[in-house]
Amino acid sequence: MLYLWIAAASAASLLSMAGFIHVAIRLGGAGRALGEAMSRAPLLDVLVAWFTVMPGIAGFFAGAQLGGNGSWWNSLGHALLGALAAIIGQVVAMQTWVFLHELANPAARKGPRILKVLNAKVGRVRNHGAVWWTALAVPVFAIVRVAELAMWPMLVLLVKFPRYKQGEWVNVSRHKFSGLVGHDLIWCLYCDWMTGVWSLGTEMLRNVESFWCPIRFSSTAKCENCKIDFPDIEGGWASAQSDIAEAARIVDAKYPAPNGDNSWFGHPARLTVNGRDPVGQ
Template structure:
Protein backbone atom coordinates (compact mmCIF):
# COMPACT_ATOMS: atom_id res chain seq x y z
CA UNK A 1 0.00 0.00 0.00
CA UNK A 2 2.92 2.35 0.65
CA UNK A 3 3.95 1.82 -2.96
CA UNK A 4 0.47 2.75 -4.13
CA UNK A 5 0.53 6.02 -2.18
CA UNK A 6 4.08 6.84 -3.25
CA UNK A 7 3.34 6.21 -6.92
CA UNK A 8 0.16 8.25 -6.68
CA UNK A 9 2.00 11.23 -5.18
CA UNK A 10 4.84 11.01 -7.72
CA UNK A 11 2.38 11.00 -10.62
CA UNK A 12 0.34 13.86 -9.17
CA UNK A 13 3.50 15.94 -8.84
CA UNK A 14 4.83 14.98 -12.29
CA UNK A 15 1.60 15.66 -14.15
CA UNK A 16 0.86 18.87 -12.26
CA UNK A 17 4.23 20.29 -13.28
CA UNK A 18 3.91 19.11 -16.88
CA UNK A 19 0.36 20.40 -17.35
CA UNK A 20 1.29 23.72 -15.74
CA UNK A 21 4.15 24.10 -18.21
CA UNK A 22 1.85 23.32 -21.13
CA UNK A 23 -0.71 25.86 -19.94
CA UNK A 24 1.87 28.61 -19.42
CA UNK A 25 3.84 27.90 -22.60
CA UNK A 26 1.54 29.80 -24.97
CA UNK A 27 1.95 32.95 -22.88
CA UNK A 28 5.73 33.08 -23.19
CA UNK A 29 5.94 35.10 -26.38
CA UNK A 30 6.54 33.89 -29.91
CA UNK A 31 8.84 31.02 -28.94
CA UNK A 32 6.39 29.79 -26.34
CA UNK A 33 3.51 29.89 -28.80
CA UNK A 34 5.59 28.01 -31.37
CA UNK A 35 6.42 25.27 -28.88
CA UNK A 36 2.82 25.18 -27.66
CA UNK A 37 1.54 24.74 -31.21
CA UNK A 38 4.10 22.00 -31.86
CA UNK A 39 2.76 20.14 -28.82
CA UNK A 40 -0.61 19.79 -30.55
CA UNK A 41 0.82 17.82 -33.50
CA UNK A 42 2.94 14.74 -34.04
CA UNK A 43 5.74 14.05 -33.35
CA UNK A 44 5.80 16.39 -30.33
CA UNK A 45 2.25 15.40 -29.45
CA UNK A 46 3.42 11.78 -29.20
CA UNK A 47 5.90 12.85 -26.52
CA UNK A 48 3.25 14.83 -24.64
CA UNK A 49 0.73 11.97 -24.71
CA UNK A 50 3.41 9.52 -23.61
CA UNK A 51 4.55 11.76 -20.76
CA UNK A 52 0.99 12.22 -19.53
CA UNK A 53 -0.35 8.71 -19.92
CA UNK A 54 1.85 5.66 -20.32
CA UNK A 55 5.08 7.03 -18.85
CA UNK A 56 3.45 7.39 -15.39
CA UNK A 57 2.20 3.80 -15.71
CA UNK A 58 5.77 2.68 -16.33
CA UNK A 59 7.15 4.68 -13.41
CA UNK A 60 4.44 3.38 -11.08
CA UNK A 61 5.12 -0.19 -12.14
CA UNK A 62 8.85 0.20 -11.60
CA UNK A 63 8.35 1.80 -8.19
CA UNK A 64 5.92 -0.73 -6.73
CA UNK A 65 4.72 -3.25 -9.30
CA UNK A 66 0.97 -3.57 -9.74
CA UNK A 67 0.30 -1.45 -6.66
CA UNK A 68 2.44 1.25 -8.23
CA UNK A 69 0.57 0.95 -11.51
CA UNK A 70 -2.74 1.33 -9.67
CA UNK A 71 -1.34 4.30 -7.78
CA UNK A 72 -0.34 5.96 -11.05
CA UNK A 73 -3.88 5.55 -12.38
CA UNK A 74 -5.34 7.10 -9.25
CA UNK A 75 -2.87 9.97 -9.49
CA UNK A 76 -3.80 10.59 -13.12
CA UNK A 77 -7.51 10.63 -12.31
CA UNK A 78 -6.92 13.08 -9.45
CA UNK A 79 -4.94 15.45 -11.69
CA UNK A 80 -7.50 15.13 -14.48
CA UNK A 81 -10.40 16.03 -12.20
CA UNK A 82 -8.40 18.90 -10.72
CA UNK A 83 -7.65 20.26 -14.21
CA UNK A 84 -11.33 19.98 -15.16
CA UNK A 85 -12.33 21.90 -12.02
CA UNK A 86 -9.79 24.66 -12.69
CA UNK A 87 -10.65 24.98 -16.39
CA UNK A 88 -14.38 25.11 -15.73
CA UNK A 89 -13.81 27.66 -12.96
CA UNK A 90 -12.02 29.85 -15.49
CA UNK A 91 -14.89 29.57 -17.99
CA UNK A 92 -18.01 30.06 -15.90
CA UNK A 93 -20.04 31.45 -18.78
CA UNK A 94 -19.32 28.40 -20.93
CA UNK A 95 -20.37 25.85 -18.32
CA UNK A 96 -23.63 27.70 -17.72
CA UNK A 97 -24.58 27.27 -21.37
CA UNK A 98 -25.24 24.16 -23.50
CA UNK A 99 -22.76 21.33 -22.84
CA UNK A 100 -22.25 17.83 -24.19
CA UNK A 101 -21.88 16.32 -20.72
CA UNK A 102 -25.05 18.01 -19.48
CA UNK A 103 -27.15 16.85 -22.40
CA UNK A 104 -25.91 13.25 -22.39
CA UNK A 105 -26.16 12.95 -18.61
CA UNK A 106 -29.73 14.20 -18.77
CA UNK A 107 -30.54 11.90 -21.67
CA UNK A 108 -28.90 8.70 -20.38
CA UNK A 109 -28.26 9.40 -16.72
CA UNK A 110 -25.13 10.78 -15.07
CA UNK A 111 -23.62 7.48 -14.01
CA UNK A 112 -24.19 5.69 -17.32
CA UNK A 113 -22.72 8.56 -19.33
CA UNK A 114 -19.60 8.82 -17.16
CA UNK A 115 -19.15 5.07 -16.81
CA UNK A 116 -19.36 4.76 -20.59
CA UNK A 117 -16.62 7.36 -21.00
CA UNK A 118 -14.28 5.58 -18.62
CA UNK A 119 -14.94 2.28 -20.35
CA UNK A 120 -13.73 3.80 -23.62
CA UNK A 121 -10.46 4.73 -21.89
CA UNK A 122 -9.72 1.00 -21.59
CA UNK A 123 -8.95 1.08 -25.32
CA UNK A 124 -5.97 3.39 -24.76
CA UNK A 125 -3.36 0.56 -24.85
CA UNK A 126 -4.80 -0.58 -28.19
CA UNK A 127 -4.37 2.87 -29.71
CA UNK A 128 -0.86 3.12 -28.28
CA UNK A 129 -0.01 -0.18 -29.98
CA UNK A 130 -1.40 1.09 -33.29
CA UNK A 131 0.57 4.32 -32.95
CA UNK A 132 3.78 2.43 -32.20
CA UNK A 133 3.24 0.30 -35.32
CA UNK A 134 2.76 3.46 -37.39
CA UNK A 135 6.03 4.89 -36.11
CA UNK A 136 8.25 1.81 -35.97
CA UNK A 137 6.75 -0.85 -38.30
CA UNK A 138 5.22 0.91 -41.31
CA UNK A 139 8.47 2.75 -42.23
CA UNK A 140 10.01 -0.60 -43.19
CA UNK A 141 7.32 -0.95 -45.89
CA UNK A 142 8.21 2.50 -47.21
CA UNK A 143 11.85 1.50 -47.43
CA UNK A 144 11.38 -2.04 -48.77
CA UNK A 145 8.42 -1.68 -51.12
CA UNK A 146 7.93 2.01 -51.82
CA UNK A 147 4.72 2.36 -49.82
CA UNK A 148 3.61 6.01 -49.55
CA UNK A 149 5.08 8.08 -46.77
CA UNK A 150 2.67 10.14 -44.70
CA UNK A 151 3.05 13.38 -42.83
CA UNK A 152 1.84 12.13 -39.47
CA UNK A 153 1.02 15.60 -38.18
CA UNK A 154 -1.77 15.83 -40.77
CA UNK A 155 -3.47 12.95 -38.97
CA UNK A 156 -2.14 12.93 -35.42
CA UNK A 157 -3.05 16.28 -33.92
CA UNK A 158 -5.52 17.87 -31.53
CA UNK A 159 -7.48 21.03 -32.28
CA UNK A 160 -10.75 20.78 -30.36
CA UNK A 161 -9.40 23.39 -27.91
CA UNK A 162 -10.04 25.95 -30.65
CA UNK A 163 -13.80 25.30 -30.55
CA UNK A 164 -15.62 28.11 -28.77
CA UNK A 165 -17.29 27.08 -25.51
CA UNK A 166 -15.72 23.61 -25.32
CA UNK A 167 -14.13 23.52 -21.87
CA UNK A 168 -13.35 21.34 -18.89
CA UNK A 169 -14.93 17.89 -18.92
CA UNK A 170 -16.13 18.14 -22.51
CA UNK A 171 -12.77 19.42 -23.76
CA UNK A 172 -10.59 16.74 -22.19
CA UNK A 173 -12.74 13.90 -23.50
CA UNK A 174 -12.98 15.56 -26.92
CA UNK A 175 -9.17 15.69 -26.94
CA UNK A 176 -9.18 11.95 -26.42
CA UNK A 177 -11.57 11.47 -29.35
CA UNK A 178 -9.55 13.92 -31.43
CA UNK A 179 -6.33 11.98 -30.88
CA UNK A 180 -7.68 8.44 -31.20
CA UNK A 181 -9.66 9.25 -34.36
CA UNK A 182 -6.48 10.47 -36.02
CA UNK A 183 -4.60 7.36 -34.91
CA UNK A 184 -7.36 5.13 -36.26
CA UNK A 185 -7.62 7.02 -39.56
CA UNK A 186 -3.87 6.94 -40.23
CA UNK A 187 -3.78 3.25 -39.34
CA UNK A 188 -6.63 2.54 -41.75
CA UNK A 189 -4.88 4.49 -44.50
CA UNK A 190 -1.71 2.47 -44.02
CA UNK A 191 -3.67 -0.77 -43.93
CA UNK A 192 -5.32 0.07 -47.26
CA UNK A 193 -1.87 -0.04 -48.84
CA UNK A 194 -1.08 -3.35 -47.17
CA UNK A 195 -4.34 -5.07 -48.12
CA UNK A 196 -4.33 -4.03 -51.78
CA UNK A 197 -0.68 -5.02 -52.14
CA UNK A 198 -0.77 -8.52 -50.69
CA UNK A 199 -4.38 -9.61 -51.15
CA UNK A 200 -6.53 -7.60 -53.61
CA UNK A 201 -9.37 -10.15 -53.47
CA UNK A 202 -12.94 -9.35 -52.49
CA UNK A 203 -14.25 -11.17 -49.43
CA UNK A 204 -16.43 -14.20 -50.05
CA UNK A 205 -19.26 -12.78 -47.98
CA UNK A 206 -21.02 -9.82 -49.61
CA UNK A 207 -22.07 -8.43 -46.25
CA UNK A 208 -18.44 -8.12 -45.17
CA UNK A 209 -17.61 -6.34 -48.43
CA UNK A 210 -20.49 -3.96 -47.80
CA UNK A 211 -19.34 -3.32 -44.23
CA UNK A 212 -15.68 -2.79 -45.12
CA UNK A 213 -15.89 -0.81 -48.37
CA UNK A 214 -15.98 2.54 -46.55
CA UNK A 215 -12.55 1.94 -45.02
CA UNK A 216 -11.28 -0.08 -47.97
CA UNK A 217 -12.60 1.56 -51.16
CA UNK A 218 -10.57 -0.80 -53.34
CA UNK A 219 -13.16 -3.47 -52.55
CA UNK A 220 -15.36 -1.69 -55.09
CA UNK A 221 -12.48 -0.10 -56.95
CA UNK A 222 -10.37 -2.90 -58.25
CA UNK A 223 -10.18 -5.98 -56.03
CA UNK A 224 -10.73 -9.28 -57.80
CA UNK A 225 -14.06 -11.04 -57.39
CA UNK A 226 -14.16 -13.90 -54.88
CA UNK A 227 -15.07 -16.14 -57.81
CA UNK A 228 -12.05 -15.05 -59.84
CA UNK A 229 -8.76 -16.85 -60.41
CA UNK A 230 -5.20 -16.35 -59.28
CA UNK A 231 -4.42 -15.25 -62.83
CA UNK A 232 -6.91 -12.43 -62.31
CA UNK A 233 -5.19 -11.46 -59.07
CA UNK A 234 -1.73 -11.32 -60.61
CA UNK A 235 -3.07 -9.39 -63.60
CA UNK A 236 -4.75 -6.89 -61.27
CA UNK A 237 -1.51 -6.39 -59.38
CA UNK A 238 0.40 -5.93 -62.62
CA UNK A 239 -2.11 -3.42 -63.97
CA UNK A 240 -2.02 -1.40 -60.77
CA UNK A 241 1.72 -1.59 -60.14
CA UNK A 242 3.08 1.95 -60.63
CA UNK A 243 5.82 2.31 -63.20
CA UNK A 244 7.98 4.28 -60.78
CA UNK A 245 8.15 1.30 -58.43
CA UNK A 246 6.26 3.06 -55.64
CA UNK A 247 3.09 1.52 -54.28
CA UNK A 248 -0.23 2.76 -52.95
CA UNK A 249 -3.76 1.43 -52.74
CA UNK A 250 -5.65 1.70 -56.01
CA UNK A 251 -7.69 4.75 -55.04
CA UNK A 252 -4.86 6.69 -53.41
CA UNK A 253 -4.87 10.41 -54.40
CA UNK A 254 -1.35 10.17 -55.83
CA UNK A 255 -2.69 7.85 -58.54
CA UNK A 256 -4.99 10.53 -59.95
CA UNK A 257 -2.24 11.71 -62.28
CA UNK A 258 -1.68 8.17 -63.53
CA UNK A 259 -5.34 7.85 -64.54
CA UNK A 260 -5.40 11.09 -66.55
Protein backbone atom coordinates (compact mmCIF):
# COMPACT_ATOMS: atom_id res chain seq x y z
CA MET A 1 0.00 0.00 0.00
CA LEU A 2 2.83 2.40 0.80
CA TYR A 3 4.27 1.91 -2.68
CA LEU A 4 0.91 2.90 -4.11
CA TRP A 5 1.23 6.15 -2.20
CA ILE A 6 4.65 6.72 -3.75
CA ALA A 7 3.22 6.11 -7.23
CA ALA A 8 0.26 8.38 -6.51
CA ALA A 9 2.50 11.14 -5.16
CA SER A 10 4.71 10.88 -8.23
CA ALA A 11 1.76 11.14 -10.62
CA ALA A 12 0.17 13.97 -8.64
CA SER A 13 3.36 16.04 -8.56
CA LEU A 14 3.82 15.75 -12.33
CA LEU A 15 0.21 16.47 -13.20
CA SER A 16 0.20 19.43 -10.82
CA MET A 17 3.28 20.90 -12.47
CA ALA A 18 1.82 20.32 -15.93
CA GLY A 19 -1.38 22.03 -14.83
CA PHE A 20 0.57 24.96 -13.43
CA ILE A 21 2.43 25.39 -16.73
CA HIS A 22 -0.79 25.29 -18.76
CA VAL A 23 -2.36 27.95 -16.53
CA ALA A 24 0.72 30.15 -16.10
CA ILE A 25 1.40 30.67 -19.80
CA ARG A 26 -2.11 32.05 -20.22
CA LEU A 27 -1.71 34.82 -17.64
CA GLY A 28 -0.99 37.70 -20.00
CA GLY A 29 2.44 39.15 -20.66
CA ALA A 30 3.94 37.88 -17.43
CA GLY A 31 2.74 34.37 -18.21
CA ARG A 32 4.16 34.48 -21.71
CA ALA A 33 7.49 35.69 -20.36
CA LEU A 34 7.50 32.86 -17.83
CA GLY A 35 6.63 30.41 -20.59
CA GLU A 36 9.59 31.59 -22.67
CA ALA A 37 11.89 31.27 -19.64
CA MET A 38 10.63 27.76 -18.93
CA SER A 39 11.32 26.70 -22.51
CA ARG A 40 15.08 27.26 -22.32
CA ALA A 41 17.98 26.58 -19.96
CA PRO A 42 18.49 27.13 -17.10
CA LEU A 43 14.84 27.01 -16.02
CA LEU A 44 14.16 24.25 -18.55
CA ASP A 45 16.79 22.14 -16.77
CA VAL A 46 14.75 22.37 -13.57
CA LEU A 47 11.54 21.37 -15.32
CA VAL A 48 13.15 18.48 -17.18
CA ALA A 49 14.62 17.20 -13.92
CA TRP A 50 11.21 17.51 -12.26
CA PHE A 51 9.48 15.48 -14.97
CA THR A 52 12.18 12.89 -15.65
CA VAL A 53 14.74 11.99 -12.99
CA MET A 54 13.47 13.54 -9.75
CA PRO A 55 10.45 11.24 -9.28
CA GLY A 56 12.65 8.15 -9.47
CA ILE A 57 15.21 9.65 -7.10
CA ALA A 58 12.53 10.70 -4.63
CA GLY A 59 10.91 7.28 -4.89
CA PHE A 60 14.27 5.60 -4.26
CA PHE A 61 14.84 7.46 -1.00
CA ALA A 62 11.21 7.14 0.07
CA GLY A 63 11.41 3.40 -0.51
CA ALA A 64 14.65 3.18 1.45
CA GLN A 65 12.88 4.71 4.43
CA LEU A 66 10.33 1.93 4.27
CA GLY A 67 13.16 -0.54 4.78
CA GLY A 68 13.51 0.69 8.34
CA ASN A 69 16.57 -0.43 10.24
CA GLY A 70 16.96 -3.75 8.45
CA SER A 71 19.98 -4.92 6.49
CA TRP A 72 21.40 -2.80 3.69
CA TRP A 73 20.17 -5.44 1.24
CA ASN A 74 16.65 -5.07 2.58
CA SER A 75 16.87 -1.28 2.40
CA LEU A 76 18.16 -1.42 -1.16
CA GLY A 77 15.30 -3.68 -2.18
CA HIS A 78 12.75 -1.26 -0.72
CA ALA A 79 14.55 1.65 -2.37
CA LEU A 80 14.40 0.03 -5.81
CA LEU A 81 10.73 -0.79 -5.33
CA GLY A 82 10.15 2.83 -4.35
CA ALA A 83 11.90 4.03 -7.50
CA LEU A 84 9.85 1.61 -9.60
CA ALA A 85 6.63 2.83 -7.99
CA ALA A 86 7.57 6.43 -8.76
CA ILE A 87 8.33 5.54 -12.39
CA ILE A 88 4.96 3.82 -12.68
CA GLY A 89 3.47 7.05 -11.36
CA GLN A 90 5.32 8.92 -14.12
CA VAL A 91 3.85 6.66 -16.79
CA VAL A 92 0.35 7.10 -15.35
CA ALA A 93 0.80 10.87 -15.24
CA MET A 94 2.02 11.05 -18.82
CA GLN A 95 -0.76 8.89 -20.18
CA THR A 96 -3.31 10.91 -18.21
CA TRP A 97 -1.92 14.15 -19.61
CA VAL A 98 -1.92 12.73 -23.15
CA PHE A 99 -5.58 11.71 -22.78
CA LEU A 100 -6.63 15.09 -21.40
CA HIS A 101 -4.60 17.07 -23.93
CA GLU A 102 -6.07 15.17 -26.86
CA LEU A 103 -9.54 15.50 -25.35
CA ALA A 104 -9.07 19.28 -25.14
CA ASN A 105 -7.96 19.46 -28.78
CA PRO A 106 -10.45 17.32 -30.72
CA ALA A 107 -9.79 18.90 -34.12
CA ALA A 108 -6.06 18.20 -33.95
CA ARG A 109 -6.70 14.73 -32.50
CA LYS A 110 -8.95 13.79 -35.40
CA GLY A 111 -6.83 15.44 -38.10
CA PRO A 112 -3.55 14.40 -39.74
CA ARG A 113 -0.95 13.29 -37.20
CA ILE A 114 2.56 11.89 -37.16
CA LEU A 115 1.30 9.26 -34.73
CA LYS A 116 -1.33 7.98 -37.15
CA VAL A 117 1.07 7.78 -40.07
CA LEU A 118 3.73 5.90 -38.10
CA ASN A 119 1.18 3.55 -36.57
CA ALA A 120 0.07 2.71 -40.10
CA LYS A 121 3.65 2.29 -41.32
CA VAL A 122 5.09 0.06 -38.60
CA GLY A 123 2.13 -0.87 -36.41
CA ARG A 124 0.79 0.77 -33.26
CA VAL A 125 2.40 -1.67 -30.82
CA ARG A 126 5.83 -1.50 -32.47
CA ASN A 127 5.70 2.29 -32.79
CA HIS A 128 4.77 2.88 -29.16
CA GLY A 129 7.10 0.14 -27.96
CA ALA A 130 10.04 1.70 -29.78
CA VAL A 131 9.39 5.13 -28.28
CA TRP A 132 9.11 3.71 -24.78
CA TRP A 133 12.34 1.78 -25.36
CA THR A 134 14.15 5.05 -26.13
CA ALA A 135 13.03 6.35 -22.74
CA LEU A 136 15.78 4.18 -21.26
CA ALA A 137 18.21 6.78 -22.64
CA VAL A 138 16.72 9.61 -20.57
CA PRO A 139 19.08 9.06 -17.59
CA VAL A 140 22.04 9.11 -20.00
CA PHE A 141 21.01 12.47 -21.42
CA ALA A 142 20.40 13.76 -17.89
CA ILE A 143 23.95 12.76 -16.90
CA VAL A 144 25.34 14.44 -20.03
CA ARG A 145 23.45 17.62 -19.15
CA VAL A 146 24.75 17.59 -15.58
CA ALA A 147 28.29 17.16 -16.95
CA GLU A 148 27.81 20.16 -19.25
CA LEU A 149 26.66 22.30 -16.35
CA ALA A 150 29.23 21.07 -13.83
CA MET A 151 32.37 20.59 -15.90
CA TRP A 152 32.39 23.15 -18.69
CA PRO A 153 32.68 26.31 -16.53
CA MET A 154 35.85 24.90 -14.96
CA LEU A 155 37.35 24.18 -18.40
CA VAL A 156 36.53 27.75 -19.43
CA LEU A 157 38.36 28.97 -16.33
CA LEU A 158 41.36 26.65 -16.57
CA VAL A 159 42.15 26.56 -20.30
CA LYS A 160 39.97 29.36 -21.72
CA PHE A 161 37.61 27.21 -23.73
CA PRO A 162 34.80 29.34 -25.25
CA ARG A 163 31.73 30.19 -23.23
CA TYR A 164 28.37 29.16 -24.65
CA LYS A 165 24.93 30.62 -24.17
CA GLN A 166 23.55 27.24 -23.27
CA GLY A 167 19.94 28.35 -23.61
CA GLU A 168 20.56 28.75 -27.34
CA TRP A 169 21.19 25.02 -27.49
CA VAL A 170 19.15 23.54 -24.66
CA ASN A 171 15.64 24.75 -25.34
CA VAL A 172 12.31 23.51 -26.63
CA SER A 173 10.06 25.20 -29.16
CA ARG A 174 8.06 22.50 -30.92
CA HIS A 175 5.09 23.12 -28.62
CA LYS A 176 4.52 26.19 -30.81
CA PHE A 177 4.07 24.03 -33.91
CA SER A 178 0.45 23.94 -35.04
CA GLY A 179 -1.41 20.67 -34.56
CA LEU A 180 0.94 18.82 -32.20
CA VAL A 181 -1.13 17.26 -29.42
CA GLY A 182 -0.87 14.37 -26.99
CA HIS A 183 1.67 11.73 -27.93
CA ASP A 184 2.97 13.73 -30.89
CA LEU A 185 3.68 16.74 -28.68
CA ILE A 186 5.33 14.89 -25.82
CA TRP A 187 7.50 12.88 -28.21
CA CYS A 188 8.55 15.99 -30.13
CA LEU A 189 9.41 17.84 -26.92
CA TYR A 190 11.52 14.87 -25.81
CA CYS A 191 13.42 14.90 -29.11
CA ASP A 192 13.70 18.70 -28.96
CA TRP A 193 15.41 18.62 -25.56
CA MET A 194 17.50 15.55 -26.34
CA THR A 195 18.87 17.02 -29.58
CA GLY A 196 19.88 20.27 -27.90
CA VAL A 197 21.68 18.50 -25.06
CA TRP A 198 23.55 16.22 -27.43
CA SER A 199 24.46 19.00 -29.87
CA LEU A 200 25.86 21.16 -27.09
CA GLY A 201 27.87 18.23 -25.78
CA THR A 202 29.25 17.57 -29.25
CA GLU A 203 30.20 21.22 -29.64
CA MET A 204 32.04 21.11 -26.33
CA LEU A 205 33.82 17.91 -27.34
CA ARG A 206 35.02 19.56 -30.57
CA ASN A 207 37.02 21.96 -28.41
CA VAL A 208 38.40 19.15 -26.25
CA GLU A 209 39.54 17.03 -29.21
CA SER A 210 41.26 19.82 -31.14
CA PHE A 211 42.94 21.26 -28.03
CA TRP A 212 44.43 18.10 -26.55
CA CYS A 213 44.80 15.74 -29.49
CA PRO A 214 44.53 17.29 -32.98
CA ILE A 215 45.59 14.09 -34.76
CA ARG A 216 43.60 12.35 -37.46
CA PHE A 217 42.55 8.75 -36.82
CA SER A 218 44.52 6.08 -38.63
CA SER A 219 41.20 4.51 -39.63
CA THR A 220 39.98 6.16 -42.83
CA ALA A 221 36.47 4.90 -42.15
CA LYS A 222 36.43 6.52 -38.72
CA CYS A 223 37.61 9.84 -40.16
CA GLU A 224 34.82 9.71 -42.74
CA ASN A 225 32.22 8.83 -40.12
CA CYS A 226 33.31 11.49 -37.64
CA LYS A 227 34.16 14.45 -39.87
CA ILE A 228 30.62 15.85 -39.85
CA ASP A 229 30.60 16.16 -36.06
CA PHE A 230 34.32 17.01 -35.93
CA PRO A 231 35.11 19.23 -38.94
CA ASP A 232 38.66 19.84 -37.72
CA ILE A 233 39.48 16.30 -38.91
CA GLU A 234 39.72 17.85 -42.36
CA GLY A 235 40.24 21.38 -41.15
CA GLY A 236 43.63 21.21 -39.50
CA TRP A 237 44.34 18.05 -37.52
CA ALA A 238 47.72 16.43 -38.08
CA SER A 239 47.90 13.51 -40.48
CA ALA A 240 48.00 10.07 -38.89
CA GLN A 241 51.19 9.48 -40.90
CA SER A 242 52.97 12.55 -39.47
CA ASP A 243 54.63 12.78 -36.05
CA ILE A 244 54.30 14.51 -32.69
CA ALA A 245 56.34 17.48 -33.92
CA GLU A 246 53.62 18.22 -36.49
CA ALA A 247 50.88 17.94 -33.87
CA ALA A 248 52.78 20.30 -31.56
CA ARG A 249 53.28 22.76 -34.43
CA ILE A 250 49.55 22.78 -35.14
CA VAL A 251 48.68 23.42 -31.50
CA ASP A 252 51.18 26.28 -31.37
CA ALA A 253 49.81 27.80 -34.58
CA LYS A 254 46.12 27.49 -33.70
CA TYR A 255 46.09 28.75 -30.11
CA PRO A 256 44.96 31.12 -28.90
CA ALA A 257 42.19 31.95 -31.36
CA PRO A 258 41.80 35.55 -32.62
CA ASN A 259 39.33 36.38 -29.84
CA GLY A 260 41.70 35.10 -27.16
CA ASP A 261 40.00 31.85 -26.25
CA ASN A 262 40.95 28.28 -27.14
CA SER A 263 38.08 27.28 -29.40
CA TRP A 264 38.22 24.46 -31.94
CA PHE A 265 39.75 25.38 -35.27
CA GLY A 266 36.48 25.80 -37.17
CA HIS A 267 34.57 27.57 -34.39
CA PRO A 268 32.49 30.36 -35.99
CA ALA A 269 34.06 33.00 -33.73
CA ARG A 270 37.39 32.39 -35.47
CA LEU A 271 35.78 33.30 -38.78
CA THR A 272 34.07 36.55 -37.75
CA VAL A 273 35.55 40.04 -37.66
CA ASN A 274 37.74 40.51 -34.58
CA GLY A 275 36.68 37.10 -33.31
CA ARG A 276 33.21 38.27 -32.28
CA ASP A 277 30.74 35.57 -31.34
CA PRO A 278 28.20 35.00 -34.10
CA VAL A 279 24.50 35.27 -33.34
CA GLY A 280 23.25 32.19 -31.51
CA GLN A 281 26.57 31.20 -29.94
